[in-house]
Every structure is written in C-alpha cells, then in structure tokens.
Amino acid sequence: MDHSPAKFVLLLMAAAATWSSVFPVADAQSAHAIAAGCIPRERDALLAFKQGINDTEDDLVSWQEGNQDCCRWKGITCDNATGHVVELDLGIWTSFLADQISPSLLSLERLESLNLQYAGLCDDAHRLPEFLGSFKNLTHLALFGMLCHGEAPPHLGNLSKLEHLVLSAPALGQGRNLKDISWLTRLPLLSYLDLSYLDLSSVVDWPLVVSMIPSLEYLGLSNCSLPSAARSLPHLNTTNLKHLDLSRNYFGHPVASCWFWNITSLEYLDLSNTTLYGPFPGALGHMTSLQWLDLSNMGNSPTMTVELGNLCDLGTLRLDRSLSSGNITDFLEKLPKCSSNRLQELTLKSNNMVGKLINSMGQLNNLTMLDLSHNNITGTIPLAWLGNCTRLWYLSLSNNLLTGHIPHGFESCAALLTLDISENHLSGAIPQGLGNCTSLGQLYLSSNHLTGHVPSKIGMLGHLSDLDLSNNNLDGMITEEHLLGLKNLEHMDSSHNSFSGPLPLHFGSRWLAELSLSYSYFSGPISKYICQLEFLLVLELSYNFLEGELPHCSRKSSLVYLLLSNNNFSGKFPSSVRNYSRLAFLDLSRNNFYGTLPSWIGELVNLKYLQLSHNLLHGDIPPNVTNLYCLRHLNLARNSISGVIPSSLSKLTAMTQANSTKHGSDKSCTSNNYGAMKKEIWLVVMKRQELKYGTGFFDVLSIDLSLNKLVGRIPDELTSLNGLLNLNLSWNHLSGQIPAEIGAMKSIESLDLSRNNLYDEIPTSLSNLTYLSSLDLSYNNLTGRIPLGNQLDTIYSENPSIYAGNIGLCGPPLERNCSGNNGLEHMNQQTSEKVYEPLLSLYFGLGSGFVAGLWVVFCSLLFNKTWRVSYFRLFDKLYDNAYVFVVVTWGMINDKETTS
Ligand SMILES: *[C@@H]1O[C@H](CO)[C@@H](O)[C@H](O)[C@H]1NC(C)=O
Ligand SMILES: *[C@@H]1O[C@H](CO)[C@@H](O)[C@H](O)[C@H]1NC(C)=O
Ligand SMILES: *[C@@H]1O[C@H](CO)[C@@H](O)[C@H](O)[C@H]1NC(C)=O
Ligand SMILES: *[C@@H]1O[C@H](CO)[C@@H](O)[C@H](O)[C@H]1NC(C)=O
Ligand SMILES: *[C@@H]1O[C@H](CO)[C@@H](O)[C@H](O)[C@H]1NC(C)=O
Ligand SMILES: *[C@@H]1O[C@H](CO)[C@@H](O)[C@H](O)[C@H]1NC(C)=O
Ligand SMILES: *[C@@H]1O[C@H](CO)[C@@H](O)[C@H](O)[C@H]1NC(C)=O
Ligand SMILES: *[C@@H]1O[C@H](CO)[C@@H](O)[C@H](O)[C@H]1NC(C)=O
Numbered sequence: 001m002d003h004s005p006a007k008f009v010l011l012l013m014a015a016a017a018t019w020s021s022v023f024p025v026a027d028a029q030s031a032h033a034i035a036a037g038c039i040p041r042e043r044d045a046l047l048a049f050k051q052g053i054n055d056t057e058d059d060l061v062s063w064q065e066g067n068q069d070c071c072r073w074k075g076i077t078c079d080n081a082t083g084h085v086v087e088l089d090l091g092i093w094t095s096f097l098a099d100q101i102s103p104s105l106l107s108l109e110r111l112e113s114l115n116l117q118y119a120g121l122c123d124d125a126h127r128l129p130e131f132l133g134s135f136k137n138l139t140h141l142a143l144f145g146m147l148c149h150g151e152a153p154p155h156l157g158n159l160s161k162l163e164h165l166v167l168s169a170p171a172l173g174q175g176r177n178l179k180d181i182s183w184l185t186r187l188p189l190l191s192y193l194d195l196s197y198l199d200l201s202s203v204v205d206w207p208l209v210v211s212m213i214p215s216l217e218y219l220g221l222s223n224c225s226l227p228s229a230a231r232s233l234p235h236l237n238t239t240n241l242k243h244l245d246l247s248r249n250y251f252g253h254p255v256a257s258c259w260f261w262n263i264t265s266l267e268y269l270d271l272s273n274t275t276l277y278g279p280f281p282g283a284l285g286h287m288t289s290l291q292w293l294d295l296s297n298m299g300n301s302p303t304m305t306v307e308l309g310n311l312c313d314l315g316t317l318r319l320d321r322s323l324s325s326g327n328i329t330d331f332l333e334k335l336p337k338c339s340s341n342r343l344q345e346l347t348l349k350s351n352n353m354v355g356k357l358i359n360s361m362g363q364l365n366n367l368t369m370l371d372l373s374h375n376n377i378t379g380t381i382p383l384a385w386l387g388n389c390t391r392l393w394y395l396s397l398s399n400n401l402l403t404g405h406i407p408h409g410f411e412s413c414a415a416l417l418t419l420d421i422s423e424n425h426l427s428g429a430i431p432q433g434l435g436n437c438t439s440l441g442q443l444y445l446s447s448n449h450l451t452g453h454v455p456s457k458i459g460m461l462g463h464l465s466d467l468d469l470s471n472n473n474l475d476g477m478i479t480e481e482h483l484l485g486l487k488n489l490e491h492m493d494s495s496h497n498s499f500s501g502p503l504p505l506h507f508g509s510r511w512l513a514e515l516s517l518s519y520s521y522f523s524g525p526i527s528k529y530i531c532q533l534e535f536l537l538v539l540e541l542s543y544n545f546l547e548g549e550l551p552h553c554s555r556k557s558s559l560v561y562l563l564l565s566n567n568n569f570s571g572k573f574p575s576s577v578r579n580y581s582r583l584a585f586l587d588l589s590r591n592n593f594y595g596t597l598p599s600w601i602g603e604l605v606n607l608k609y610l611q612l613s614h615n616l617l618h619g620d621i622p623p624n625v626t627n628l629y630c631l632r633h634l635n636l637a638r639n640s641i642s643g644v645i646p647s648s649l650s651k652l653t654a655m656t657q658a659n660s661t662k663h664g665s666d667k668s669c670t671s672n673n674y675g676a677m678k679k680e681i682w683l684v685v686m687k688r689q690e691l692k693y694g695t696g697f698f699d700v701l702s703i704d705l706s707l708n709k710l711v712g713r714i715p716d717e718l719t720s721l722n723g724l725l726n727l728n729l730s731w732n733h734l735s736g737q738i739p740a741e742i743g744a745m746k747s748i749e750s751l752d753l754s755r756n757n758l759y760d761e762i763p764t765s766l767s768n769l770t771y772l773s774s775l776d777l778s779y780n781n782l783t784g785r786i787p788l789g790n791q792l793d794t795i796y797s798e799n800p801s802i803y804a805g806n807i808g809l810c811g812p813p814l815e816r817n818c819s820g821n822n823g824l825e826h827m828n829q830q831t832s833e834k835v836y837e838p839l840l841s842l843y844f845g846l847g848s849g850f851v852a853g854l855w856v857v858f859c860s861l862l863f864n865k866t867w868r869v870s871y872f873r874l875f876d877k878l879y880d881n882a883y884v885f886v887v888v889t890w891g892m893i894n895d896k897e898t899t900s
Contacts, residue, residue: 037083043070045107046085059090077113084110106134113140133158139189142166157183168196168220178203185212194220196245201225207259211238222270223248229276230257243268247294254278255301261287268292272318275299280306289313296320296347304331312338320349320371327355328377337363344391347371357402359384369394373420380404381421389413396420398444403427406445411436420444422468427451430474435460446493447471454478459485459508466491470516477501478517484508495519495540503546505529516540518563526551531576534558542566542587550574558582565589565611573598573617580604587611589635594618597641602627608654613637613704620644621705626651635704637728644712645705645729650720655701657723657747702726706752710734714753719744728752730776735759738782743768750774757781762809767792775802783808785818 050063062074070085071078077087085108105111114135132141133155141159144166156165165187167178177199184190190213200206204227210219214237226249241263247270251258255276260266261283267290277299284306293311296318303326308314314336331353336343343364349371356379357372364370365388377400389395392413398420405428406421416437426448434443435457443461446468453476454469461467465488475498482504483489489509493516502524503517512533522544530539531553538561546564549571559580565587572595577583584606594616601610602624610628613635620643621636632654703721706728713736714729722745734756743765745751749772759781766772767789775795786792786809796802796813803809810818 037078037080038068038070039083039085042085042108043068045104046070046073046076048104079110082110084108086110087113087115089113089115106131108135110137111135112137114138115140115142116144130155132156135159136161138162140164144168154180154183157186159187161189162187163189163215164192165190166192166194167198168194177201181206181209184209187213189215191215191240192218194218195224196220196222197224199225201227203227205231207231207233211236211259213238214240216241218243220245221249222246225249226251228253229259230254231259232257233259236262238263239265241265242289245270246274247272248274250275252276252299255298256281263287265289267313270294271298273297277301280304282306284308285310287311291342292316294318295322296349298322300324303327304334306334308334309337311336312340313342315342316345317343318345318347319351320347321351323348323351323353326351326353328353328372328375329355329358331355332358335364341366343367345369348375349396350374353377356380357382365389365391367392368415371396372400373398375400377402381407383407383409389416391415393417393439397424399423401425405429406431406434406450408433410434413437415439418442418444422446422448424448429453430455430458430469432457434458438462440464441488442466444468445472450474452476454482456481458482461485462487464489465511467493469494469497471496473498475499478504480504480506480508490514490535492516503527503541507533510534512536514538514540518542518544520544522546524548528553531555531557537561539563550576552576553579555579556581560606561585563587564591567591569593578603582606584630585609588615590614592616596620597622597625597636599624601625604628605630607631609633611635612639615639617641621646621710623648629653631655632701635702636708637704638707641705641708641710643710645710645715645718645734647715647717649715649717652721655703655721655723700725701747702728704728705732707731712736714739714758716741722746724748726750729756730754732756737761738763738766738777740765742766745769746771748772752776753780754778755780759783761785762787777803777806779805781808782806783810785809785811786814788812 046063047065050060053060060074062072063070067073070076071083075089076085077089078084079086088105088108088111114132132143135141136159138159139161141156141162141164156162178195179202181195181200181203184193193210193213193216200221201224203209206221206226207229208231210216211233216238217240219241220243222245226246229246229249229251230253241260242265244260244263244266245268252275255271255278258276260269261281264287266287269287269290269292272294273296275298279302280295285308288310290311291313293314293316297320299322301323303323304319308317317335326348328348331348335346341364344366345368346364347369350373353372353375355377357377359382367389368391370392371394373396377397380403381397389412393415394417395413396418399422402421402424404426406426408431410416410419410431411433414437417439419434419437419440420442422444423446426445427450429452430445430450432455434440435455438461440461441463443458443464443466447470450469450472451474454474456479458467459482462485464486467486467489468491470493474494478494478499478501484506486508488511489507490511491514492512493514495516495518497520499517500521500523503522503526505527506529507515510533513535514537515533516538518540519542522541523546525548526541526546528551530536531551534555534557536557536559539559540561540563542563542565544567547568547570550564550569552574553576557576557580560582562577562580562583563585566589569588569591571593573593574588575598577586578598578600581604583604586604586607586609589611590613592615593612596619597612597617599622601607601622605628607628608630610631610633614637617636617639618641621641623646625634626646626648629651631652634652701724703724704726707730710729710732711734714734716739718727719739719741724745725747727745727748728750730752731754734753735758737760738753738758740763742751742763746769748769751769751772751774754776755778757780758777761784762777762782764787767787770791772791773795775792778801782803783806786803793813800813803814810816
C-alpha cells in the first residue's frame with residue numbers, strides 16, 4: 001500500500017511521544033526547568049489542572065510534560081526574578097468545558113492574576129469552585145462567561161488584595177444568580193467591579209453594599225435585573241467612583257430618587273434602557289467630572305430642565321427616546337459653554353422636540369456626531385448654524401419639519417461621512433456645494449420637496465455608497481456625469497421624482513446592489529451595461545416609459561428583485577431571467593411582453609412573487625411552474641394564456657397554511673442562498689424594500705389567472721392550497737364543476753370564479769369558508785340550491801349579483817324556488833355556525849412567540865381585512881394601480897396606527 005511509509009513514520013512518532021510521557025527523565029528535566037525559570041511543582045500543578053479540562057479545541061497543546069519551561073506555555077506569565085507563575089490567562093483564546101477544576105492550581109501560591117474568560121470551569125455542583133477564595137495574593141480575577149449556576153462563594157471576600165473583579169456572564173439568561181454580595185465590602189482595595197449580566201434581582205440593598213467599597217472606581221452592573229435604585233444613603237464611601245453602568249435594568253421609579261446623584265467624581269454614567277422616569281435632578285448639573293452621559297431609551301422624563309452649563313468635560317451626551325417633550329432652542333442653551341468645548345457626540349433622537357435650530361450651535365465646534373432626527377423641529381437650517389464643523393462626521397436631522405432650502409456651508413464640514421436630512425419639508429435645489437463634501441459615504445435627501453436638476457458635482461463624491469433622492473420633485477436627466485465618479489456607490493434610490501430622458505448608459509460603480517429609479521418619466525431602453533453589475537440585488541424601474549427588449553445578459557446574476565411593471569417593454573419573455581437563479585420577486589406586469597411562458601420558469605425555485613399580468617403572453621401555463629415551492633403570489637391575469645390549469649398544484653407548498661405563516665423561518669425559501677453576497681448589503685436592501693412597500697406587500701398569498709383563455713376543469717388539487725387568501729379564475733373558459741372540497745381552502749378571503757362555463761351545483765363546503773368576504777360566481781352555468789351559511793348570507797346581502805347569470809340556481813337567498821325535492825336534501829346540510837373572525841386575530845394567535853410570526857402580524861396589520869378585500873377587488877379590475885394603492889394604503893394604515 002502506498003500509504004504504509006507515512007503510517008510507519010506516524011507510528012514511530014506516537015511511540016516516541018508515549019515513551020517520553022511514560023518514562024519521564026526526571027533529573028534532567030528539573031535541572032533544565034530551573035535553568036529555564038519554571039518551578040517544577042507549579043508545572044505539575046498546571047498539568048494536573050489541564051487533566052480536568054476538556055480541551056476540545058486543543059488550546060493547551062503547549063502545556064506538555066516535554067515542554068519543560070511552563071513560563072512559556074500559552075497563557076502563563078512568571079515572575080522574572082523568582083520563576084513563580086503570577087498570571088494565568090485563559091481568557092482571550094479559550095472555549096472549553098471542564099467537569100471539574102483541579103484544586104492542584106492552589107500550588108500556584110504566588111498567583112496574582114487569574115483570567116478565565118469563556119471557560120466553563122465549574123465544580124461538581126456547577127458552581128464556581130470555592131478554592132478560588134484561597135488565592136490570597138490575587139489582585140486580578142476575571143471569570144467572564146463561565147457557565148456555572150448559583151452563588152459565587154463568599155470566600156472571594158477573603159481575597160483582600162483584590163483590585164479587579166469581573167464575574168459577568170456572556171449573555172442574558174446565562175447569568176448566575178447572586179443572592180448575597182455583602183462579601184464585596186471586605187475587599188478594601190477593589191477598584192474595578194463588573195457583574196454585568198449576573199442576576200442580582202434578590203440583592204435588595206445593593207446600593208448600600210457598593211457604596212461601602214471604599215476604593216471602587218469602576219462599577220459595571222448592566223443587565224443585572226437589579227431591584228430598585230431608589231435609596232438615600234447617609235454616607236457615601238465611594239468617593240472615587242468614576243464609572244457607573246446601570247444600563248438595562250428595569251427600575252421603574254423616578255430617576256431623581258436614585259442613590260448616586262451626589263457622586264461628583266463620576267466621569268461615566270450610563271442609565272440607558274432603565275425605565276427610570278420623571279425629571280432629572282438638579283444634582284446632575286453639579287456632576288462636573290462627567291465625560292460620558294447616556295440617558296437614552298429611559299422611561300419618559302417630561303423635559304430637560306437641568307442646566308448642564310458647568311459640565312465642561314462632557315464629551316458624549318445621549319438622550320434618544322427619553323424626553324416626552326422639549327424645545328430644541330432651549331435645550332441647546334442648556335448645554336455646556338466652556339472655554340474649550342469638548343462635546344463631541346450629541347444625540348436627541350425621538351424626543352418630541354419642537355422649536356428652531358439656532359445659530360449659536362456654532363459654539364459646539366468639537367462635535368463629531370449630531371443626531372436630532374425624529375423630532376418636530378421647525379424653521380430653516382440656519383446658514384451659520386454649524387459654524388466650524390470640521391470634525392463632524394455624522395449629522396442627522398431627518399424626520400423633522402424643517403423648511404427652506406438646504407443651505408450652503410455643508411462644504412466646510414470636510415469630515416462628513418453621513419448627512420441625513422430626509423423626511424422634512426425642505427425645498428429648492430440641491431446645492432452644488434454638497435459635491436465638495438468629498439468624504440460623504442451616505443447622503444439621504446429623500447422625502448422632501450426638492451426641485452430642479454441634480455447638480456453634476458454630486459458626481460465628485462467618490463466615497464459615496466448610499467444616495468437616496470427618492471420622493472422629491474427633482475427633474476432633468478440622470479447622466480453619466482452624475483454617476484461615473486461615484487465609484488463606490490452601492491445603493492441608489494431616485495424613485496418617485498420627475499426625472500426624464502434616457503437611463504444612463506453606464507454607472508460608475510461596479511458595486512451597485514440597489515438601483516431604484518421607479519416612478520419617474522425615464523424613457524428609452526435599458527442599456528446592456530446593466531449586465532455587468534454582478535452585485536445587483538434590486539433593479540427597480542417600474543412606472544416609467546421605458547421600452548424595447550431587455551438586454552440579454554449571459555452571465556449569472558445575483559438579482560433578487562426585478563421590478564419593471566408599468567413600462568412599455570416588449571419582446572419575448574426575457575431570456576436573461578433564466579440566469580437570475582436567486583430571483584425572488586419578478587414583476588413584469590403591464591408591459592407588452594409577448595410569446596409563450598418559458599418552461600424554464602420552473603427552474604427559478606427561489607421565486608416568491610411572480611407578476612406577469614397585463615401583457616400579451618400566450619400559450620399554456622408550463623406545468624413545471626408548480627416546481628416553484630416558494631411561490632406565494634402568482635398573477636398571470638389579462639394575457640392570452642390558454643390550455644388547462646396545471647394539476648400538480650399541491651407542490652406549491654408555500655401557499656399552504658402550514659408554510660404560509662412561518663416563511664420567515666422557512667430556511668429553504670429565505671436568504672440562506674445569499675451567503676456569497678455581502679450580508680450587510682442584503683440587510684440594508686431588505687430594510688429599504690420593506691420601508692417602501694411594507695413587509696406585507698409581496699406577501700399576500702394569491703393566485704390570479706383571470707382574463708385569459710384557460711379551458712378545462714378547475715383541478716381538485718387546488719383545494720390543497722389552504723393558505724391562499726385570494727383566488728381569481730374569472731373571465732376564462734373553464735368548465736366542469738367547482739371542486740367539491742373548495743371548503744378546505746380555509747384562508748380564502750376573496751374567491752372569484754365568475755364568467756366561466758362552470759356547471760352543476762355549488763359545493764356545500766363553500767359555506768365552510770369562514771374568512772370569505774368577497775365571492776363572485778356570476779355568469780356560469782351553475783344549477784341547484786345555493787348553500788347557506790352566515791358568511792355567504794352576509795356576502796350576498798352586500799352584493800346580490802354574486803350568483804347572477806346562472807339560470808339554474810334556486811332557493812334562498814334567491815327568490816326563485818327550487819322545484820322537486822332537490823331542495824329538501826340540501827336543507828339538511830350543516831349550516832356552520834362558525835363565528836366570523838377577522839384574519840388578524842388568527843394571525844395574532846399563530847404568530848405570537850416567534851419572529852416570523854411578528855412579520856405576519858405586521859403584514860396583517862398592513863392589510864387589514866377591509867383593505868385587503870378592496871385590494872383584491874382593485875387587483876381584479878382592469879388598469880388598477882396596485883402599487884400606488886398599496887403604498888398609499890400602507891401609509892394611511894400606518895398613520896392611523898401611530899396617531900391613534
Ligand atoms: C468534551 O467536550 C465535548 C464537546 O463539548 C463532549 O462531546 C465530550 O463529551 C466532553 N468530554 C468530557 C470528558 O467531558
Ligand atoms: C521579564 O522578562 C521579559 C523578557 O526577558 C521582559 O520582556 C519582561 O518585561 C520582564 N518582565 C518584568 C516584569 O520584568
Ligand atoms: C503570597 O505571596 C507571598 C510572597 O509574595 C508568599 O510568601 C505567600 O505564601 C503567598 N500567599 C499565599 C496564600 O499563597
Ligand atoms: C467609610 O470609610 C471610612 C474610612 O475611609 C471608614 O472609617 C468607614 O467605616 C467607612 N464606612 C462604611 C459604611 O464602610
Ligand atoms: C446627597 O445630596 C442630598 C441633597 O442634595 C443630601 O440631602 C444628602 O445628604 C447627600 N448625601 C450624601 C451622602 O452626601
Ligand atoms: C434599548 O431600548 C431600545 C428602545 O426600546 C431598543 O431598541 C434597544 O435595543 C435597547 N438596547 C439595549 C442594549 O437593550
Ligand atoms: C475638543 O475636545 C478635546 C478633548 O475632547 C479638547 O482637548 C479640545 O480642546 C476641544 N477643542 C475645542 C476647540 O474646544
Ligand atoms: C422655544 O423656545 C424659544 C426660546 O425660549 C421660544 O422663543 C420659542 O417660542 C419656543 N418654541 C416653541 C415652539 O415653543
């Protein structure tokens with residue numbers, strides 16, 4: 001065998017290794033060890049310690065008998081003079097589990113620093129081992145992320161030299177529950193204490209304990225489920241406390257009653273996400289050492305009344321989502337006004353602030369980050385407002401009520417990376433000067449009233465990755481002059497403007513992931529250049545006057561959204577689409593595409609949304625369309641499609657109830673196959689699409705084959721698609737009976753089978769469709785008694801024409817009596833008494849508890865029942881404008897949600 005020599009060498013090596021461990025040459029070894037500065041007893045202790053460790057990752061390979069100088073082992077530091085191990089640091093690089101920690105470690109009697117991050121060193125009872133309290137010389141102990149339960153032993157209080165103690169857990173839920181922390185007061189030298197993520201919910205008087213640790217400088221208690229922080233302390237021994245992090249504890253009492261407001265030594269105070277509410281105490285204004293103050297995401301405080309003028313060292317002030325009202329003019333007046341202004345980060349997002357921006361802002365000339373977004377700030381952006389903004393790299397004024405023009409002057413903000421002034425009422429043109437902010441990476445000007453042409457100087461922003469000009473009244477052309485210099489552009493959204501002329505032939509950036517130019521007046525063809533954009537995920541050109549055939553791209557593409565509806569595109573069904581194997585959303589509706597549907601459409605197995613309505617397509621529906629197991633929306637309405645409806649519809653599993661509600665978690669139909677792409681880009685794109693259309697837009701489970709030339713029966717298999725909300729087969733030449741099991745399509749809300757040649761009786765199971773709110777069976781050849789049921793009666797009373805044009809139908813609710821005893825038979829049918837429940841509550845039930853559910857809940861909020869029905873009706877009618885409708889609807893519902 002060829003491998004024998006290699007095997008033999010391996011055997012020899014293994015034998016050698018065994019030899020050296022079984023017969024250690026004791027004398028030579030210890031002599032060498034002393035020369036190398038490692039105490040043999042300590043080395044043995046370390047080896048014994050290793051025995052107790054499950055070193056699955058082979059992190060401790062250097063810890064070997066044969067490797068005599070233990071001072072050189074990974075994670076070990078020795079005292080140069082004495083050779084004693086003083087530091088054992090298994091922190092940064094280990095991830096192992098241990099059944100038990102060996103007390104042999106105690107032989108390391110000079111140990112000063114022990115760092116066991118991410119290690120699971122617990123005793124048999126899964127507690128922190130008690131012997132840790134015996135390392136009397138320890139000054140530094142970090143046990144971060146240990147997966148032990150229960151108490152930390154009070155023995156740790158014996159470590160009288162301890163200066164630095166970290167006992168935090170890796171994440172919420174894995175925290176140990178500490179019931180008693182009073183032993184901490186026996187550590188006179190302790191200056192750094194981090195207990196973040198430990199469960200301290202039963203330590204009632206924690207403020208008293210920590211206030212008695214005299215040397216304490218750093219106290220981290222984030223996410224500890226602490227009980228109240230309301231305490232007035234007679235005496236504070238923590239006069240050195242500099243860093244206090246109480247974030248993510250849910251105190252739920254007035255912020256002014258907290259115990260720490262007298263500690264004027266504090267430099268860092270984090271109270272974010274604490275549910276502390278009410279006015280801030282005046283003492284805050286005396287905390288003159290503060291450098292970092294995070295008061296964001298707290299329970300609402302009425303407004304900021306405290307004068308912060310003396311906080312000359314303040315570098316960061318975060319107040320997002322914490323004030324219930326305020327006046328930005330007044331607020332800015334309260335900020336420090338010191339000879340050297342250190343304030344660098346100021347964030348005041350979502351505080352219902354009114355008032356105007358004032359020129360004195362220029363005093364904050366050290367600002368690097370300013371976020372005033374999501375307020376009700378009015379007035380203009382004053383010309384000299386930013387003053388010396390040379391350090392500013394982030395500025396957001398978005399979602400306010402700002403009016404007037406975008407002032408000149410931003411060009412002096414040479415470091416600006418992000419400028420977000422979207423969602424205001426800004427008017428006028430985009431100033432040329434913005435082109436001088438050459439550092440810009442993100443420029444968001446969307447949803448304003450900007451007019452005029454896009455200045456060509458924008459094309460000089462070579463670092464720009466995001467450009468959002470959408471929802472304005474900009475006009476003119478977008479030319480190569482604008483684009484060729486934008487070498488790093490990833491997202492470009494100019495939709496909802498009045499741009500015209502041809503699309504640019506070239507784009508400067510090969511990184512484009514999103515190109516949205518919909519809702520404008522662009523005309524002419526799409527250039528073949530588009531084929532070169534290999535990272536493109538979203539191409540959205542709907543609602544323009546584009547024409548011609550789509551370029552044939554031969555290379556594979558990462559495209560996920562291809563939305564081209566409402567243009568004048570023509571030609572056969574575009575063959576490039578076959579290369580878009582990741583395509584999930586394809587909308588070619590309302591164009592002039594002709595020819596047959598290609599049979600390869602069934603290869604695009606990631607398709608969720610297939611919208612081809614209002615074209616000139618003919619021929620059969622390819623049977624392999626049923627391979628699209630992710631498909632949730634199929635619309636072929638108003639074409640000239642003939643032949644029969646494919647029968648293997650049960651393969652469309654995404655349209656079944658079992659899968660429809662959990663598609664967020666349905667791995668095979670989500671983004672798992674986008675791994676090769678930059679993940680951040682994908683997330684941003686998704687987010688933007690959701691913002692634009694709402695999460696539910698593409699998500700209404702629907703089949704619409706109306707206004708075609710389909711013949712044959714409605715396949716019985718159709719009834720297995722019990723997640724469908726809408727089924728429209730109207731205006732075809734279908735014949736045969738309505739499937740008897742139609743009642744199995746439990747989710748259906750809108751059913752239109754009108755204007756076909758369907759005959760025989762209406763299946764009684766129809767009355768089982770408890771969510772049905774729109775039905776049309778008119779103009780068929782249906783006969784016999786009409787099934788009754790609450791839902792059907794209601795629908796009929798709202799729209800008595802639903803059975804019209806079927807001369808053979810009889811019985812209530814029609815006035816025509818049934819002849820013969822045909823009727824009596826049907827009287828026995830169980831008229832289901834099912835209470836009509838809107839889908840909303842169903843989804844709430846199904847959805848609670850998992851993220852995917854949330855998506856669905858949101859989706860149902862979006863399309864609440866009334867709207868949804870109108871949506872289908874509209875969808876069914878000719879020349880509707882589904883996009884606009886949905887976007888508008890979404891906006892309206894959203895407004896309702898937020899204002900009510
Ligand atoms: C060591 O860890 C691995 C993986 O966690 C586990 O499968 C194995 O049972 C452990 N061995 C011992 C002796 O604990
Ligand atoms: C110990 O020796 C090493 C190398 O000889 C040196 O880098 C290190 O600074 C010394 N440490 C102390 C504490 O003297
Ligand atoms: C602490 O270190 C000293 C020497 O610095 C040593 O004499 C003593 O034994 C050590 N104490 C313990 C408990 O190991
Ligand atoms: C506070 O510290 C002083 C000395 O620094 C000490 O005498 C006093 O006992 C301490 N008080 C408490 C409550 O720990
Ligand atoms: C803290 O300040 C309040 C009033 O500002 C005062 O009543 C209290 O005695 C102070 N507490 C300490 C420990 O200094
Ligand atoms: C703090 O609260 C905000 C708003 O409630 C939330 O979005 C954020 O994730 C929270 N942050 C942390 C670190 O918990
Ligand atoms: C800006 O802040 C730094 C420290 O954060 C400070 O040293 C400097 O003096 C400040 N500059 C101005 C112009 O105030
Ligand atoms: C905001 O405060 C300024 C200065 O106190 C005042 O002139 C202005 O009227 C206030 N604005 C509003 C909307 O209350």
